[in-house]
Amino acid sequence: MENFYFLYTSAGLKNEQELAELFEVNLKTVKKWRSTRKPPRAVFLYLKLLAGELSGVHKNWHGFRLSKDAIESPTGDFIYYHEIKAIKYVYQAAGIERHRICNLMKNQPPTIKPHKRMKTPARDSVKQSSVVLLQSKSG
Helix, strand or coil: CCCHHHHHHHCCCCCHHHHHHHHCCCHHHHHHHHHHCCCCHHHHHHHHHHCCECCCCCHHHCCCEECCCEEECCCCCEEEHHHHHHHHHHHHHHCCCHHHHHHHHHCCCCCCCCCCCCCCHHHHHHHHHHHHHHHHHHC
16 A cells, blocks of 8 residues: 555645544544554545545546546546536537447547647547547438
8 A cells, every 4th residue: 555644645634633533533543544554445545536536436547637627537638627517518519429429439449648749540530430420410
């Protein structure tokens, strides 16, 4: 397990007393977690989540990070909270059936972060798939 001090400070807590207050336990319990380097799994996962790491949610979220206003993908792409709120309307305006585009994206192979000027086959195929979906919707 990683350094316990680093774990709770990454979650924004200043000291063990704040940690004890957050989990409604006494300071002696927190000191035991530190000395054994083994906090309960729920504590460990919640601190990771507070630190912005989503890998504890499910293996599909490995490498994703959460900030106060965005989710960052392992490839460095960001989606902001206002974009998430608008996604339903974007699909509606474009005439895209959400379940179809999600299934296409789910079956895409993982990509390595490209150089900014390069195009990736995965991104190009998603664009082509979106065009096909739009054409089939209008046709």
